[in-house]
Every structure is written in C-alpha cells, then in structure tokens.
Amino acid sequence: MTNRIILNETSYFGAGAIQHIVPEVQGRGAKKVLVVTDKDLMKFHVATKVTELLDQAGVAYDVYDKIKPNPTIENVQEGVAACKAAGADLLVAIGGGSAIDTSKAIAIIMTNPEFADVRSLEGASPTKHKALPIIAVSTTSGTAAEVTINYVITDVERHRKFVCADPHDIPVVAIVDADMVASMPPKLCAATGMDALVHAIEGYITKGAWELTDMMHLKAIEIIGKNLRASVKGDHTARGEMALGQYIAGMGFSNVGLGIDHSMAHPLSAVYDIPHGTACAILLAPVLKFNAPATGDRYREIARAMGVVDVDKLSTEDARTAAIDAVQQLADDVGIPRKLSELGVKAEDIPFLAKSAMADACTPGNPRDVTQKEIEDIYTSIL
Incomplete structure (x- = not known):
C-alpha cells in the first residue's frame, strides 16, 4: 500500500500576507483576473482590501460576487459564464469555503468543458487538465479550502450536497492572512x-x-x-x-x-x-x-x-x-x-x-x- 500527499504550490501566512497577491498574479503572466467572492465581503470592505491592491497595480479584473453560503450548481454555472465573459485566465477567490469551492468548480470546468454539467464532477472527478490557476484568500478559519483538493456543491433540485475530489483543482497559492479573518462575527x-x-x-x-x-x-x-x-x-x-x-x-x-x-x-x-x-x-x-x-x-x-x-x-x-x-x-x-x-x-x-x-x-x-x-x-x- 502507498500513501499520497498533495499540497498547494505556495502559501503565505501572517498579517499582511495579501500583499503577495499582486506579485503572484504578475509573476504568472495573468492578463485578466476574475475575483470570486460574495456581496457581504464587498459591502463590508473585506474583499475590497484585495481589489484595491489590484487597482493600485493596474491589474485588470472583473468581480463575480453572487456566492451563497452553501454554493449551488447555479452559482457555478453563473461563475463559469462570468469567467468566460471576462476572458479571465486566473481566479482570485476571497471568502470561506463557499467562495473557494465555487472557484474550484469554475476553474475546473473552464479547462475541462466536458464537465459543464456540474453534477458530473461528483466524487473522484476524472478530469484531464489542471484548473485555471486559483489564488485563494481565506476570510474564515475553518474550511481550509485553500489547501484541499475537495469542494462541495449544493444540488438544490435534489436537496443534497455532493463532494468532489480532484487534484487538478487545488489552488496554486493560498493566502492565510490574520487581518482577513479579523472581522468575522x-x-x-x-x-x-x-x-x-x-x-x-x-x-x-x-x-x-x-x-x-x-x-x-x-x-x-x-x-x-x-x-x-x-x-x-x-x-x-x-x-x-x-x-x-x-x-x-x-x-x-x-x-x-x-x-x-x-x-x-x-x-x-x-x-x-x-x-x-x-x-x-x-x-x-x-x-x-x-x-x-x-x-x-x-x-x-x-x-x-x-x-x-x-x-x-x-x-x-x-x-x-x-x-x-x-x-x-x-x-x-x-x-x-x-x-x-x-x-x-x-x-x-x-x-x-x-x-x-x-x-x-x-x-x-x-x-x-x-x-x-x-x-x-x-x-x-x-x-
């Protein structure tokens, strides 16, 4: 029997770690970023800490901020459409497991379009290509979605959640910044x-x-x-x-x-x-x-x-x-x-x-x- 360990490429820890996002985006040659988050994180100026850095550096980006607490198939489909419309080649996910999980599904479908039916990703997903690069910025201290190969999507129609596990979806960069979790209620x-x-x-x-x-x-x-x-x-x-x-x-x-x-x-x-x-x-x-x-x-x-x-x-x-x-x-x-x-x-x-x-x-x-x-x-x- 063999055991396998899969981890993300790079992680930054500590207060101010978000300062590394722009160099990572630029170092990867990204031409357009899709920021994936939710409306509350935008409203309460948590996600905007990141978008302000992108603005200051002149990084082009669009925002998809319709993430729900238990992200749905519809969330993923809308996110894929937003990613295509933006012409994005890198995602910055800002939030807890909901935003990061949704980003994983979006990024996987973008490079594996045969899995556009989101339900087909359930279980050990047999995708062939790595997802679009994801920089995951955690704003909660629980899901660890920024370092896992797993994500969970809600199937509203069938009243169930399903788990997807895919080494191709792991974020390339994880940002674990104490300042980003400071405002959690x-x-x-x-x-x-x-x-x-x-x-x-x-x-x-x-x-x-x-x-x-x-x-x-x-x-x-x-x-x-x-x-x-x-x-x-x-x-x-x-x-x-x-x-x-x-x-x-x-x-x-x-x-x-x-x-x-x-x-x-x-x-x-x-x-x-x-x-x-x-x-x-x-x-x-x-x-x-x-x-x-x-x-x-x-x-x-x-x-x-x-x-x-x-x-x-x-x-x-x-x-x-x-x-x-x-x-x-x-x-x-x-x-x-x-x-x-x-x-x-x-x-x-x-x-x-x-x-x-x-x-x-x-x-x-x-x-x-x-x-x-x-x-x-x-x-x-x-x-």
Whole structure:
C-alpha cells in the first residue's frame, strides 16, 4: 500500500500576507483576473482590501460576487459564464469555503468543458487538465479550502450536497492572512472553528490516516483547542492561530478523507440551509461516541491535544470519555447548540437525511462501518 500527499504550490501566512497577491498574479503572466467572492465581503470592505491592491497595480479584473453560503450548481454555472465573459485566465477567490469551492468548480470546468454539467464532477472527478490557476484568500478559519483538493456543491433540485475530489483543482497559492479573518462575527468564528476541529479529528481517526497526516491533525487539534474560545471573543492573536490551525488540518484531511460527521452534516445544510460548520459541530460528540469502539487508543491522543491532563493514567474507555467531554465542552463554550430541533430539523426528515448521508463520499472513510439505521439513530439522539 502507498500513501499520497498533495499540497498547494505556495502559501503565505501572517498579517499582511495579501500583499503577495499582486506579485503572484504578475509573476504568472495573468492578463485578466476574475475575483470570486460574495456581496457581504464587498459591502463590508473585506474583499475590497484585495481589489484595491489590484487597482493600485493596474491589474485588470472583473468581480463575480453572487456566492451563497452553501454554493449551488447555479452559482457555478453563473461563475463559469462570468469567467468566460471576462476572458479571465486566473481566479482570485476571497471568502470561506463557499467562495473557494465555487472557484474550484469554475476553474475546473473552464479547462475541462466536458464537465459543464456540474453534477458530473461528483466524487473522484476524472478530469484531464489542471484548473485555471486559483489564488485563494481565506476570510474564515475553518474550511481550509485553500489547501484541499475537495469542494462541495449544493444540488438544490435534489436537496443534497455532493463532494468532489480532484487534484487538478487545488489552488496554486493560498493566502492565510490574520487581518482577513479579523472581522468575522463571533457566530461565524465559532462555526468555522469547530468545522476545523472536526476536520482534524475525523482526519486523525479515518481509515486512511497514517503517520504524516497524524502529525498534522494532532497539531491542528492542539492549536484549535487552545485558541478557539479566545478567537470567538475577538482576540486578534488567537484568530491568527486559528487561521494556521485550520490550514494544518486541511493539509491532512485533504489527503486521507473524513467520515460520517461530514456525511451527516452535508444533508443538514442541503435541506435546511444550516451553516456547514454548525452542522458538523453539533454532530461531533455523538459521532465520536459511535466511532469510539473502532479507534483503538487514538482518543487518548485527541484528549492530550485538547489539553486533558494525566491522560496516560486513564484507561482506554476513560480516555475516550475524556476526549469526547473536552470536545463537547469546547462546543458548548463557543455557543454551538446541542439539539437539531433548535435548527429546524424535523423527525420525519431523518430517513431521507440518513439515506443521503449513506451515499455521501465521506462515509467510506469512517473508522467504523455504519448502516442507515445507525445514522438515523445518531440523528434522533440529538433531535
């Protein structure tokens, strides 16, 4: 058996990292840029920090700013049309996973037009050509879309989300700038931060986990566990640390996959438009309880990374409990609800949600094999 690691070409970290965008655009010989973002980031002068740099340097660009929180097939199709109309040969994606995921799909279709039917990209996409170059500027600390080969699109017509995994779509440049995440409202900060924790934990216990990704995931858990609470309260230093932690988690899970927390979160977002990070966070503790029997002594290391003291004195069962309790306490402290009913989830929808989760691309990576009935039971346990 062999293991594969795929990472983006170049990343810049730290306050002021956006200053590297113009040299990267110019160094790549781009003639026209398409800036992909959302209207709020333009309105509140977050994305404009980047467009002002392009203006000052005389870089030609158009803006596509119709990105939705759970980006849709229509978003992608409109973005492809905007890219063609602009004659763009490079994309600058500014936002969280929504903007960057949409950019990946746009950039892939531009160089692989036979996949213009966006649904055909689901799963391990068999594209032949690298996407148009993407410079990804993260404005949240959770998705790590700037360093992953994955993206998720919502199929509104079929009430589902689908995952695409394609080494050809990874951004060539990632910008992880603490100043770009400073304006996140607390609720978004909490949701995206917990999403990053789920990435790190699921990546650590997934069937594909191995030594190199273990190193990444455990360090990410440690950084997130130490900094998420302060980040939600607006601490600038903690927000910078969270930006780094979520990136490290992305380096790992992009290469080994995830599990049923994400499989179960995707239909919650597709059906109820629940923010992805919130859906992942509310599911984390119950999914960890379900998976515990299939994880050996790995929860001990999760507990250690979360700051639990004297973990080596605990039995395996107690270490598992300590890890789950630490994760749940963090979720509670940053305001994640415990009940799905608080988010509008209805009992009669659970069979459909579970069926969708079973079909999700993340399910095969789960450390414990699962049935649809067991997924229904997990949903029901926190309804």
